[in-house]
Amino acid sequence: MIDGLAGGELIEGLSDGELSDALVLEDAGDTGFGFEVDSRLDGQGRTGTITTPHGTIETPAFIVVGTKATVKAVVPESLLDLGAQAVLANAYHLYLQPGSDIIDEAGGLGSFMNWQGPTFTDSGGFQVMSLGSGFKKVLAMDTTGLGDDDVIAEGKTRMAHVDDDGVTFTSHLNGDKHRFTPEISLQIQHRLGADIMFAFDELTTLMNTRPYQERSVERTHAWAIRCLAEHQRLTVEQAGKPYQALFGVIQGAQYEDLRRQAARGLAELEVDGRSFDGFGLGGALEKRHLGTIVGWMSEELPENKPRHLLGISEPDDFFAAIAAGADTFDCVNPSRVARNAAIYTADGRYNVNTAASRRAFAPLEDGCDCYTCTHYTRAYLHHLFKAKEILSSTLATIHNERFTVRLVDNIRTAMKAGDFEAFRDEFLGRFYASRRLPQQLLK
Numbered sequence: 001m002i003d004g005l006a007g008g009e010l011i012e013g014l015s016d017g018e019l020s021d022a023l024v025l026e027d028a029g030d031t032g033f034g035f036e037v038d039s040r041l042d043g044q045g046r047t048g049t050i051t052t053p054h055g056t057i058e059t060p061a062f063i064v065v066g067t068k069a070t071v072k073a074v075v076p077e078s079l080l081d082l083g084a085q086a087v088l089a090n091a092y093h094l095y096l097q098p099g100s101d102i103i104d105e106a107g108g109l110g111s112f113m114n115w116q117g118p119t120f121t122d123s124g125g126f127q128v129m130s131l132g133s134g135f136k137k138v139l140a141m142d143t144t145g146l147g148d149d150d151v152i153a154e155g156k157t158r159m160a161h162v163d164d165d166g167v168t169f170t171s172h173l174n175g176d177k178h179r180f181t182p183e184i185s186l187q188i189q190h191r192l193g194a195d196i197m198f199a200f201d202e203l204t205t206l207m208n209t210r211p212y213q214e215r216s217v218e219r220t221h222a223w224a225i226r227c228l229a230e231h232q233r234l235t236v237e238q239a240g241k242p243y244q245a246l247f248g249v250i251q252g253a254q255y256e257d258l259r260r261q262a263a264r265g266l267a268e269l270e271v272d273g274r275s276f277d278g279f280g281l282g283g284a285l286e287k288r289h290l291g292t293i294v295g296w297m298s299e300e301l302p303e304n305k306p307r308h309l310l311g312i313s314e315p316d317d318f319f320a321a322i323a324a325g326a327d328t329f330d331c332v333n334p335s336r337v338a339r340n341a342a343i344y345t346a347d348g349r350y351n352v353n354t355a356a357s358r359r360a361f362a363p364l365e366d367g368c369d370c371y372t373c374t375h376y377t378r379a380y381l382h383h384l385f386k387a388k389e390i391l392s393s394t395l396a397t398i399h400n401e402r403f404t405v406r407l408v409d410n411i412r413t414a415m416k417a418g419d420f421e422a423f424r425d426e427f428l429g430r431f432y433a434s435r436r437l438p439q440q441l442l443k
């Protein structure tokens with residue numbers, strides 16, 4: 001059985017006249033959402049402030065990921081301490097468990113997880129794509145199979161099927177069949193109640209052919225129109241609730257013309273008097289071309305709307321994307337690798353599991369201001385990991401999230417002071433000292 005939400009009906013109990021009044025009021029009213037650019041680099045890079053009904057976000061900013069309404073192993077109070085400005089959760093996961101109706105009844109995502117600040121939800125498009133192809137990481141994608149549209153990871157079963165109307169997929173939890181359409185994704189995200197939502201898009205892999213990427217950009221644009229229409233309908237219907245901003249998601253893989261066409265199309269799009277409040281820079285991005293591709297999109301997008309780059313957290317990627325005009329970022333990696341004992345420091349990444357940390361009675365990183373480093377030693381963390389104590393995940397995650405949030409904060413500070421390039425060269429020189437500097441930084 002296909003499990004979907006009822007949708008598509010007009011607002012109950014309103015006559016035509018009242019409906020148009022409601023639309024006009026919404027257009028003229030203050031949504032509580034906005035973005036202002038504070039300062040600019042020579043190219044596309046900028047610092048700014050995103051205003052939401054639950055507080056502001058100084059950009060560039062790293063948004064911590066709480067996939068299932070929790071940053072794994074870390075209490076929300078610790079997230080505040082480590083400087084997180086906002087949390088991003090996942091519409092797909094929360095729809096399956098506990099159900100978007102329960103989060104709605106709890107007063108929305110922030111209220112449910114006791115996070116008072118701004119929240120984001122992604123549309124579920126990425127998870128549905130992962131189910132479709134079996135791949136986890138877009139940036140690390142192997143492109144040896146280039147040219148094959150029926151991409152599926154070895155040993156995986158296809159769990160999602162895309163058509164022009166939406167996606168039918170099998171729950172990874174219990175095998176139940178579900179269906180996402182642009183309308184259903186927006187209905188779920190409105191129930192989750194995050195300040196910033198993403199339009200439902202089709203995410204392709206780098207292995208899809210050029211004709212498939214073209215069709216996918218067209219399909220994503222058609223879905224964007226439906227997302228905006230449904231967003232407007234729900235916004236009017238829920239007029240008493242805080243406004244939820246909607247970001248359009250730009251696809252187009254590695255093709256300059258497709259990226260520019262997709263960005264321009266979404267930037268100009270207006271449905272029922274509503275346009276996108278910001279943009280998600282999505283999809284398959286080859287690491288070595290990251291800055292170039294982000295730059296193509298930034299050139300086509302309006303200056304006064306924020307741009308969120310989905311799914312990056314490596315230091316060199318931050319610098320490249322920020323210089324090219326990206327404002328906010330999210331990624332599960334800092335917490336995921338922390339649970340495997342991988343620790344980020346200004347001198348690169350190391351594993352606290354190895355014998356070198358057994359008697360290291362020093363912080364995970366010298367000079368780090370995080371709770372873990374100011375209270376515990378590498379030797380203690382080494383012991384916790386060896387003994388498989390769950391506190392290891394908590395303490396390592398706090399450090400890695402603090403490292404990542406602080407890095408982007410420091411980039412913002414350097415930009416405002418006019419020191420972006422000097423800070424970049426110094427930071428990356430030190431971080432990658434033991435490795436070859438990434439190609440995009442040698443230009």
Ligand SMILES: [Zn+2]
Nearest residue numbers: 368370373399
């Ligand atoms: Zn630390």
